Amino acid sequence: MTDLTLFGQQAKAASQKLALLDTNHKNQLLEKMATALEENIALILSANEKDLVLAKENGMAETMLDRLRLTKERILQIAEGVRQVAMLTDPIGEIEKMIKNEDGLMIGRQRVPLGVIGIIYESRPNVTVDAASLCFKTGNAVILRGGREASHSNQQLVTILQDTLIANHVTPHAIQLITDQSYEVANEFMRLNQYLDVLIPRGGAGLIRRVKESATVPVIETGTGNNHIYIDEDIDLQMALDITFNAKVQRPSVCNAIETILVHESVAPVFLSELEKLLAPAGVKLFADKQAKAYLQTAELATEHDWETEYLDLMLAIKVVHSLDEAMTHINHYGTGHSEAIVSNNYFSTQRFLNEVDAAAVYVNASTRFTDGFMFGFGAEIGISTQKLHARGPMGLMELTSTKYIVYGNGQVRK
Amino acid sequence: MTDLTLFGQQAKAASQKLALLDTNHKNQLLEKMATALEENIALILSANEKDLVLAKENGMAETMLDRLRLTKERILQIAEGVRQVAMLTDPIGEIEKMIKNEDGLMIGRQRVPLGVIGIIYESRPNVTVDAASLCFKTGNAVILRGGREASHSNQQLVTILQDTLIANHVTPHAIQLITDQSYEVANEFMRLNQYLDVLIPRGGAGLIRRVKESATVPVIETGTGNNHIYIDEDIDLQMALDITFNAKVQRPSVCNAIETILVHESVAPVFLSELEKLLAPAGVKLFADKQAKAYLQTAELATEHDWETEYLDLMLAIKVVHSLDEAMTHINHYGTGHSEAIVSNNYFSTQRFLNEVDAAAVYVNASTRFTDGFMFGFGAEIGISTQKLHARGPMGLMELTSTKYIVYGNGQVRK
Numbered sequence: 083m084t085d086l087t088l089f090g091q092q093a094k095a096a097s098q099k100l101a102l103l104d105t106n107h108k109n110q111l112l113e114k115m116a117t118a119l120e121e122n123i124a125l126i127l128s129a130n131e132k133d134l135v136l137a138k139e140n141g142m143a144e145t146m147l148d149r150l151r152l153t154k155e156r157i158l159q160i161a162e163g164v165r166q167v168a169m170l171t172d173p174i175g176e177i178e179k180m181i182k183n184e185d186g187l188m189i190g191r192q193r194v195p196l197g198v199i200g201i202i203y204e205s206r207p208n209v210t211v212d213a214a215s216l217c218f219k220t221g222n223a224v225i226l227r228g229g230r231e232a233s234h235s236n237q238q239l240v241t242i243l244q245d246t247l248i249a250n251h252v253t254p255h256a257i258q259l260i261t262d263q264s265y266e267v268a269n270e271f272m273r274l275n276q277y278l279d280v281l282i283p284r285g286g287a288g289l290i291r292r293v294k295e296s297a298t299v300p301v302i303e304t305g306t307g308n309n310h311i312y313i314d315e316d317i318d319l320q321m322a323l324d325i326t327f328n329a330k331v332q333r334p335s336v337c338n339a340i341e342t343i344l345v346h347e348s349v350a351p352v353f354l355s356e357l358e359k360l361l362a363p364a365g366v367k368l369f370a371d372k373q374a375k376a377y378l379q380t381a382e383l384a385t386e387h388d389w390e391t392e393y394l395d396l397m398l399a400i401k402v403v404h405s406l407d408e409a410m411t412h413i414n415h416y417g418t419g420h421s422e423a424i425v426s427n428n429y430f431s432t433q434r435f436l437n438e439v440d441a442a443a444v445y446v447n448a449s450t451r452f453t454d455g456f457m458f459g460f461g462a463e464i465g466i467s468t469q470k471l472h473a474r475g476p477m478g479l480m481e482l483t484s485t486k487y488i489v490y491g492n493g494q495v496r497k
Numbered sequence: 498m499t500d501l502t503l504f505g506q507q508a509k510a511a512s513q514k515l516a517l518l519d520t521n522h523k524n525q526l527l528e529k530m531a532t533a534l535e536e537n538i539a540l541i542l543s544a545n546e547k548d549l550v551l552a553k554e555n556g557m558a559e560t561m562l563d564r565l566r567l568t569k570e571r572i573l574q575i576a577e578g579v580r581q582v583a584m585l586t587d588p589i590g591e592i593e594k595m596i597k598n599e600d601g602l603m604i605g606r607q608r609v610p611l612g613v614i615g616i617i618y619e620s621r622p623n624v625t626v627d628a629a630s631l632c633f634k635t636g637n638a639v640i641l642r643g644g645r646e647a648s649h650s651n652q653q654l655v656t657i658l659q660d661t662l663i664a665n666h667v668t669p670h671a672i673q674l675i676t677d678q679s680y681e682v683a684n685e686f687m688r689l690n691q692y693l694d695v696l697i698p699r700g701g702a703g704l705i706r707r708v709k710e711s712a713t714v715p716v717i718e719t720g721t722g723n724n725h726i727y728i729d730e731d732i733d734l735q736m737a738l739d740i741t742f743n744a745k746v747q748r749p750s751v752c753n754a755i756e757t758i759l760v761h762e763s764v765a766p767v768f769l770s771e772l773e774k775l776l777a778p779a780g781v782k783l784f785a786d787k788q789a790k791a792y793l794q795t796a797e798l799a800t801e802h803d804w805e806t807e808y809l810d811l812m813l814a815i816k817v818v819h820s821l822d823e824a825m826t827h828i829n830h831y832g833t834g835h836s837e838a839i840v841s842n843n844y845f846s847t848q849r850f851l852n853e854v855d856a857a858a859v860y861v862n863a864s865t866r867f868t869d870g871f872m873f874g875f876g877a878e879i880g881i882s883t884q885k886l887h888a889r890g891p892m893g894l895m896e897l898t899s900t901k902y903i904v905y906g907n908g909q910v911r912k
Contacts, residue, residue, distance in 0.1 A: 098829065102852060104851035187863055196885050197855070232775060275709060279885045294690060295713060300886040321908040328910035414513065434904050440612070448602055448906025457911070458597050458902070468702055470611050470694045470899035471715045484885035487873070488851050491863025493736040495743035496872070 084262035086270050090227055090277025092255035093198040100256055101195050105172040111250055112168035112215055118246045119161040119211065119239070126157055129238035130207065137231050139309060140364055143469040145335075150205045150231055160211045162290055163462075167215040170461045172223050173480050177488070188490040193483045195221035197279040200271060202227045202293060204285035207235035213284075214257045220482040225278070227260040227271055229285075272297035279484075280472075284444050284465050287392065302473055302481075304465035307337035307420035308392045309450050310388035312409040312424030312435065313345045313353055314374050321447065322349075322425040323356055328449040329423070331364045337466060338421050342389060342399040344409040350402045351377050366396045373402040389416045406431050410438050417441060419468045421450035442475035499677035501685050504640055505692025508613040512638040515671055516610050520587040523634055526665055528582035530630065533661045534576040541572055544653035545622065552646050560750075564772070565620045565646055582630040585876045588895050589636050592903070603905040608898045610636035612694040615686060617642045617708060619700035622650035627698075628699075629658055629672045631879050635897040640693070642675040642686055644700075645811065652676060687712035694899075696761045696885075699880050702807065717888055717896075719880035722752035722835035723798055723807045724865050725822040728760045728768055729841030736862065737764075737840040738771055743864040744838070746779045750809050750880060753836050753868040757804060757814040759824040766792050767816045781811045788817040801907035804831045821846050825853050832856060834883045836865035857890035 119126070130152040137150055173193045180190035199222045201213045210228055217224035230238040236259055244254035248441035259268060272281060275298055282302045283293040283324045293301055311329060313322050329340040345353055354370075354377040361368065362380055369388040381400065388399040389412070413422055422433040432446045442453035443453045451475060455463025460478030467473040473481035534541070545567040552565055588608045595605035604614045612638045626644055632639035643651040651674055659669035670731070675682060687696060690713055697717045699706040708716055726744060728737050744755040760768055769785075769792040776783065783796035784803040790796045796815065801815040818824045828837055838860035839850040847861045858868045868891060870878025875893030882888040888896035 097852070098855070101855075179875055183867075183872065185867070185872070189873055191890075194855075298710060298712070300715065300884060302886075318908070324908065332911055403712060431783055438513070440513070440516075440609075441901060443902040443904060445904045446906060448904055448909040449910035449911050452598075452600070452602060452909065453902075453905065457598065457600070458604055459596055469715060473716075473904045474900050475606075485889050486856060487858040487868075487890045489858060489860045489863055489867065491861060493733070493739065494863040494864035494867065495739055496747055496864050 083264065084260060086260070086274055087265065089258055090274050091199070093225050093258060094277050096253045096255035097197045097221075099253055100218070100223055101174075102220045103221060103252075105145055105174070108172065108219055108221070109168040111247065111252060112219065115219050115243050115246045116161040116164040118242050119157060119164065122242050123154055123157050126152060126235065126238050126242070126378045129234040133232055134236040140324040142231065146205060150207070150235075152207060156208070157453065160208050163212060164215045164431050167219050167462055170219065170479055172219065173483050178297070185494045186199065186492070187494055190488050191485045192488050194486050196482060196484050198223045198225065198277055199482065200225050200227070200266070200274070200278045200281040200284075200299065202271065202281065202283045202289070202439040204229040204289060205231045205234045206433070207239060209284055210236045210239045210259070212242070213464060216242070216479065216482060217304060218256060220479050222482055223258075224257050225258050225260060225271070227268065230263040233261060233263065244333070262413060272299060275299050275326060282465055302465070302467050302477070303469040304467055305337045306392055306418045307339070307466075308342070308416060308418045309338065309340045309421045309423075309424060310344055310413050310417060311423045311450065312339050312403075312413070313343065313349060314406065314407070314424060314428060314431050315346045315348045316347060316427040317353075317425050318427060319349075319353065319356065322353060323360060325423065325425055325449050326357060326448070327360050327364070329451055330361070330366060330398050331396070332449075332451055334396050338450050339394070340398070340423075340450055341391065341393050342401065343417070344401050344412055345374065346401050346409075347373070347402050347404050348354055350374060354378055354400065361398065364396065366398050368398055368400055371402060374400045392418070406434060408433065408467075414440055420466065421445065421453040423448065423450050442466065458485065499675060501675070501682065501683050501689055504673055504675065505613070505689050505827045508638040508640050508673060509692050511670035512610065512612045512636075514668055515633070515636045515638055516589075517773070518636060518667075519816065520589070523587065523636070524583040526662065526667060527579050527630055527634065529665060530658050530661045531576040531579040531583070533657050534572060534579065534626065537657050538569055538572050541650065541653050541657070542569070542614045544649040548647055557646065560636040561620060565622070567622060567650060571623070575623050578627060579630045582634050585634065585894055587634065588898050593901040600909045601907070602909055605903050607903050609901050611897060611899050613638045613640065613692055614691070614897065615640050615642070615693045615714065617683070617694040617696065617698045617700075617704070619704060620642040622647045622654060624653045624656045624699055625674070626658070628879060629655070631877055631894060631897060633671060635894050637771075637897055638671050638673075640673045640675060640686070640700060642683065645678040648676060648678065677886045684711055689715060690714050690802050697880055717880070717882050717892070718753045718884040719882055721807055721833045721883060722754070722873055722881075723757070723805070723831060723833045724836045724838075725757045725759055725828050725832060726754045726755050726838045726840060726865065727821070727828070728758065728764060728819075728820065729839060729843060729846050730761045730763045731770075731842040732764060732840050733842065734764075734768065734771065737768060737805070738775060740838070740840055740862070741772060742775050742779070742865055742866050745776070745781060745813050746867055747864075749811050752807075753837075753865050755813070755865055756806065756808050757816065757831070759816050759827055760789065761821050761824075762788070762817050765789060769793055769815065776813065779811065781813050783813055783815055786817060789815045797802065807833070821849060825850065829855055835881065836860065836868040838863065838865050855879065
């Protein structure tokens with residue numbers, strides 16, 4: 083069995099060195115990693131081909147194969163992503179302000195790396211490079227544990243990154259990959275408290291649940307988005323239709339898409355019949371409560387299951403509500419705290435929605451699809467946190483840091 | 498067995514209401530809680546007396562009895578602490594800045610309560626009121642699980658706080674106390690992910706370890722401080738002695754006291770013999786490595802155990818080192834990431850120490866005893882975090898908050 087203690091020790095030792103690299107040095111290495119990826123496209127494609135062949139043999143569905151597949155263009159995009167990370171401002175070392183306390187101590191809170199970050203993820207091999215570059219930029223050592231399906235691709239990608247580090251006299255343990263796919267090793271990884279400062283799972287609801295239940299390492303929960311749009315009494319109909327269509331159809335497989343529409347009864351007849359005219363041609367299946375179903379031609383009757391489910395597909399649950407309060411109660415009950423939106427012309431409705439809905443991102447008159455590190459101006463994203471501790475919402479470089487207090491004295495003792 | 502699901506549901510429902518209370522309202526309630534504590538001193542003392550009688554019957558040591566004991570003065574201090582919390586600035590609702598993103602969305606990050614906070618602690622009944630008042634001020638519901646020894650005191654204190662809430666038409670579920678002392682209930686509490694947003698253990702190393710190993714709820718680890726002072730080559734001898742004496746002797750039972758002194762060999766003979774003249778009369782037992790022992794009259798030979806131990810007592814481990822590097826390697830290996838200090842006249846030594854020592858608070862030429870929310874100017878403290886996620890170092894009101902993104906649009910959809 084893989085010796086995770088060794089991985090942990092190596093990562094911890096590496097993290098102490100990485101914390102001291104200056105920004106120029108880190109950026110140069112990221113540039114070189116990008117170049118190395120571009121120069122080794124053939125190797126990466128060949129490793130990826132092995133994964134694809136095995137996946138097909140195992141009967142993987144085409145949508146999943148597409149997540150796993152690398153092409154020349156996708157590899158160039160991945161390398162370009164690394165260059166963009168190099169261009170971002172490095173948060174490490176910053177002290178926003180220092181206070182002089184009553185004893186004359188100068189006290190400042192400095193941004194430092196978290197230390198060792200564990201990432202546990204599924205089939206997309208681009209996560210390997212994205213996560214490695216973001217962790218490297220912030221001076222963290224990373225231990226990656228990717229999915230079995232992408233193991234050849236991941237190994238090849240990590241080898242290229244590690245070779246770049248070695249060629250530039252930086253420890254390759256800055257970026258390590260666990261290739262052992264056993265359940266036991268995954269479990270041990272989640273309990274590697276002595277070495278891991280944080281564990282970030284990236285993947286489907288099953289993975290997230292397993293990590294939450296098994297991990298004793300601090301976890302940042304990501305991703306599950308059972309999101310809603312509430313269509314209020316007083317709306318601009320066209321805007322409501324555009325936002326709803328965008329939030330459901332533009333990219334249904336992602337966590338910031340919506341899964342349920344809540345419609346105020348006063349606008350339900352006209353809004354729902356217009357909405358169906360847009361959604362039916364787009365292939366969206368509708369699951370509606372009794373009242374909403376009366377205004378729809380093609381909807382099936384929704385069950386409790388529909389309110390609870392993150393479809394991640396061209397399916398939409400629809401419910402008629404009789405008040406803003408009913409909508410917010412539904413959202414705070416069934417929502418996963420990801421992204422929630424209200425469409426309304428009423429000032430007080432929008433303010434109440436912003437204050438009373440408990441989610442990482444709450445929108446007024448905009449699509450939930452904007453919950454994304456790039457759209458929020460972070461220039462990068464390691465995931466979207468749906469927990470309240472440490473990070474909430476899109477996580478960029480800042481969320482991969484911690485702080486330490488540094489204190490300058492001149493002999494102060496406590497009285 | 499106690500139904501923790503009910504506790505959780507009640508706390509969650511309460512948290513939704515607390516999040517919407519405005520600051521004036523919260524402050525008035527805190528003032529009333531303080532007054533209620535002052536008016537019910539007799540009741541509190543009588544409950545505390547029951548705990549003390551039982552504790553004595555069970556043979557509790559006098560130092561522990563002292564932690565458990567309430568007096569009129571201590572209760573007045575506790576009430577005064579609640580008034581001080583009322584006077585602190587409320588962080589909830591603040592948005593530091595809003596950005597206008599490329600799509601024209603106005604995006605701001607707003608301070609919100611964490612939601613439901615669990616506190617698991619040991620014998621000091623003052624923690625009950627401190628924690629309840631800090632959680633209340635920040636709009637969080639709290640579920641307290643205090644120690645068996647203090648159960649009568651804790652129940653009486655919580656009853657007084659809850660009665661104040663009820664009398665003022667606020668839900669008493671804002672502050673709940675688990676009185677069931679069974680192991681099973683504690684374990685269930687640590688896994689109450691559906692309702693608890695965070696769990697903060699406050700107590701000895703045994704409690705912290707148990708929570709870390711059992712909890713699936715996000716935990717903020719607090720308290721363990723195996724702290725060091727490194728005495729560099731070039732020092733002001735009197736300053737080094739003053740700081741060391743203060744950090745060890747002023748209050749040895751607390752987590753920001755030091756446990757080990759690392760002394761550069763060049764100053765070891767004179768520094769250690771002078772230090773012994775101060776520490777011996779103060780009753781400090783010394784455990785020294787071979788080289789240090791040669792300069793000391795009363796020291797016993799240190800073992801591995803001494804480098805690892807947080808004595809929390811009048812004991813001090815002493816080691817001679819041959820360089821700053823050796824000192825930092827020792828600290829980063831044995832330290833618990835709490836508070837570390839260097840005494841030095843050398844600019845480059847102090848800068849390297851600040852950069853390379855990995856701890857919540859790193860000091861130059863000052864006593865580690867300053868690691869404390871009050872000393873850092875927070876006006877309050879719920880504990881000292883030794884983890885890197887969410888909060889590190891002294892935790893004040895800000896550390897009991899999370900954030901949510903609020904986004905104002907005018908019809909934006911994602912392209």
